[in-house]
Amino acid sequence: MIGCTLFMYIFERAEVIQMRKLLVFTDLDGTLIDRDTYEFKDASSALSTLRQRKIPVIICSSKTRAEVEMYRRRMNLPWPFVVENGAAIFIPQNFLRLKGLTFASKGEYRVIELGTPYVELCAIWKKTKKEGNFRVKGFSEMSTAEIAALTGLTTQEASLAARREYSEPFLFFDTQDRFRHLQDLFQQKGLYITRGDRFYHLTGKNDKGKAVQILKKIYADTYPDTEIWAVGLGDGSNDVPMLGCVDMPIVIRKKTGQWERIPGLGRIVYSDKPGPRGWAEEIYRILGNQDHVWS
Template sequence: MQYIVFTDLDGTLVDHDTYSYEAAMPAIDMLKEKGIPLVFCTSKTRAEIEVYVDELNTGHPFISENGGAIFIPHDYFDVDYVSSRSTEKYDIIELGTDYSLLRNVLLNIAASEDLSVTGFGDMTDVEVSKDTGLDLDSACLAKQREYDEAFKLDGDEKDAETLISKIQANGLNYTRGGRYWHIIGENDKGKAVNILTQIYRKQYGDIKTVGLGDSLNDYPMLKVVDIPYLVQKHNGKHDPKIMDAKVNKVEGIGPVGWNMAISELLM
């Protein structure tokens, strides 16, 4: 039986404030030693994820922008699968909506409903850096969006309800993550994980999937894996919006909880 580990990044594998994954390194090394794929499934862009792929030398497929696309390195699988397009490095399975369409819809909603919405597309690299705490190079990578617009809403819950209603009326969807809202198409993390899981199953046969996240936008992923874990958020509490008893709640913040969950699983 082969484990496949799917994980969120911000607030889960990497610290919410420092963006460090050092606390999770013992478990990451354990996965490498046992030959267990570590698949990033995050709201981050392809360009951002590639930094972690290179730093951690994983070389596995990854899922960008809340399930917007699955990036599979060439010759990674021996089995056949259908992709949307290929680049020099990847076969890409696209599930999301084009970024420019998402931006246009969001801007139109904000203007027509008089909502104070600020998207990454409205911000400079310096502004994104200041707002997120990312260094300038990382902020530049965060703006290279393809299937998802990250944004902030400056308003009350009534404004939030109006925004949600208008996004859905346009045939689109949204998530509310640890830092930002995201406007997306029909994609979500769970749909992408399901597709990639089926390819892994064709490759390995008997597999067991593991998922780790920290917030509500991870729940679609946590619902479809065999073993779901919810780590504590940076405030030391679990996301109260995830009440599913099947989700294992880990007593550890971000990468600390991540390390505990994986270490205990593999012991």
């Protein structure tokens, strides 16, 4: 079985300690939720086990705050979460110690903002698109019905996806040379393009990895006598920065049977099964290791 030997090697080589605090950083689409149905029932039991053991499940997604909040309610997850490819970290009030960090209080959250505000980003988007006459279409130019048709979301869910705060998903209909030109123009203006499952995403200088590093430090400051040990689960290229910042990177198999190619990382675990089934399988494999006591 793919991953078994690697898991055994990693755990056998690791220093055996009394207690580690396990953090689970996870993508949503194609990872914790099914790419097409957006269901997570195959991972429900594993999620329940993590909740019972008070092991944080930290969603780290390209989705908006409104979308992630919906899934947090459905999954009953009380922990922090990261939205729009690392653009902002939402931490519930009176939850964790924010030592030396700048944050804004927004309702029930303390928010660490790493991304470019949507209004500013869209202004650059529109100007650059017009200047280069690029054949592209962003969420800001789509109706809720269009977003629903492209994603398979309900109209209500598509309205949540349209509530962007830091990024602009878009479709590109031009040549690869033109795409590289578009990338160069945005980079000159301090913006970057990442590739998601269905769309490209225009963002600021944020990525999932930067957000994960900040959250790991926050947990280390909050639990100074406990070693923090992080797992990351994702299936796409925009998950690479996150996977590069955890102790155990896990690439979830796609429905096509393939895995995202992740160059430059050391040891990587690849799930046998796709989507939430693969997610649950790898979580149970970690929890089943007898050499560690997780908190």
